[in-house]
Amino acid sequence: MDQFLQTFKDAIAIGSLYALIALGYTMVYGILKFINFAHSDVVVLGAWCSLVLARTLESQAGTQWTTDQPAPWYIGMLILFAAMAFCGLVGFTVERLAYKPLRKAPKLNVLITAIGVSLFLQNVGQLEGLFGTRPRSIPSLLPDQALFSIGKVSINVLDIVGIGTALILMVALEWLIFHTKLGRAMRAVSHNTTNASLMGIPVNRVISFTFVLGSALAAAGGFLWALKYQQINQTADTSWTLLGLKAFVAAVVGGIGNVRGAMLGGLAIGTLEMFGSAYLRSSMADVYVFGLLIVVLLFRPGGMLGKASIEKV
């Protein structure tokens, strides 16, 4: 029972992370109908940004932030917002420079460009002048104390903050997309771009905003990852691309193009990965996730919340 609870807690933790990243994939797909391969690199960027910011602020404060003496509570929020803003800017730039010229191009070309952008971001990030190739750790931003426990499973402050932040962001996004005018504009553009522009919606601005939003959420995901795991690897490390791929699988499983689907899908993939690791072979966690992708794409390509679309010839 305890292992079940522990696995369940891990599943929710990593699932909410996947959900945040999957939201970026699904929003971009909904609007532009292409898979933004470079999205996982924005996650890495967010993680590294938070690290650099935290270290700078730490040296400014003059003290070392360790688990016993962590940073004041507002520092974490500051770093989060700064990382989100910076990555939003990066997302905006990438969209303007690399994706906008290819709006009318065949999907294959855009896919290749996305691969190019992804490679570019990864390898620029690992230059010695920027982030370097060694793994580094983020200074403690929160006290590492157990708040309460259910059975033998202790719930840590880190867990609460991580899951809580992800939840707050997802609720905020839900409000934005379904209860504001801007959200309605985004949904309209994802439905039919031409008609939306006929209705007076500034399509280019909406698309740019979507990218900014997706990148900001990815940065939040990266920050939460850094918070939870504390040690982050270099930008070109394969584990980041795998993380992005699994988040993409989450988006597909939930129904790509569907924002609520991405949240559900993230939790689903988190559950699958954690329970698969705990109760079956742990080294095959990736295989389970990709296996689910293949199964979903073959038998229910719309995902959990999507609907099967009939292709008209």
Place this chain on the structure above:
Amino acid sequence: MQSLQDQARSARPATAAAAIRSVFPLLVGIGLALFLQLVVKPNIGDYPAKLALDIGVAISLAVSLTMVNGFTGQFSMGHAGFMAIGGYASGVVSYYGSLRIWGLNTTHGGLLSGRPMSVDPGSLPLIATGDLLFLTALLVGGLIAAVTGLIVGLPSLRLRGDYLAIVTLGFGEIVRVMIQQTSEVKKAEIVPLASDSPFAGQLVYTWKDRGQQVVAPIHDTWWLSDIHHVGGSLGFTGIPKYTSMFWVYAVAAVTIFVAYRLKRSTYGRAFLSIREDEIASEAMGVNTTRYKVWAFVLSAFFAGVAGALFAHTLGVGLSAETAGFQKSFDIIIMVVLGGLGSISGAVIAAIVVTFLPEALRDIPEYRLIIYALALILLMIFRPKGLFGVYEIWDRATWQWLPWLRRGRANFTEKKA
């Protein structure tokens, strides 16, 4: 008045001369490979020789990927998975085959294959048993990879564009993880007669199974059980290093020849039509299912053979990472730069991309950045790549050569 069939037959007679003329480029290619191995290789240094080997393997990989990505338009991003499967399958055949036949994992080839420095070339025949073992290993590697290509190609029928790319990428990762689950490589040794083991004097396999050293006589072990022992995360060590200039360039010649003839055949037209507009070609009666699966199977076969060559190269460690997406991306870069659908473009791009790390030796961390920028700029300004779907000899500069003008096929390209 002859019938139409007889007229056609007399215009293209099925004589021996015609048959030789049609395979002529392949014979030239193999002759070139022989020339490189026997004449050029002994006279150049080790380092240019290794570079030439790498270039040859890259050419095979790039041309095989062109078959599925370029001709058929099915963007597969898991090509390194096929390569790894070919490498491991051929490694099993040559390593365990070598152990079962000779009890040693050294090479037993003739002049055409790789050999350790200590062996005197004068004492070797042109072709020896080891060469036959290696050829079998290559073919088995290719066939197993082709079967895997079938397995991957069948579900791909329902997937389009981006989804296919992700699924093939996932497939590459699945292969990588599966390889990491395998057991340790078995070594062979002769138990000394004096020891008190029940197998004294016999040739036995020895390996570590869950921390325990296990011993089993070779000829009592079922050969299929060897398949699981390919090293796992430690990599497949000990493969006899048969790859040489001859093998690499002979395989490259065959791959290019097959790709070229394929492109100009019915299959090629079907592939290109599927790439241009799948729905229209289905409406025209092209069985897209059949041709898409064929594209995967053929490209996987040649990738498997190239992977087998890679596995047997001196200085190369075959590991699960070979199946990862980094290698896939390398091959994709070659194909995209050369032009999706152009064989000569793929060959030239393969040479350039393999050569570039040497030119950029001082600034290795910028290499991938340059590739990335090249991809992005290429897609924005010249999405067709270097040659698009045409070949280098289709360009107007070469058209004065009479045999080119005679057999030119007409491709049309969608204005991208």
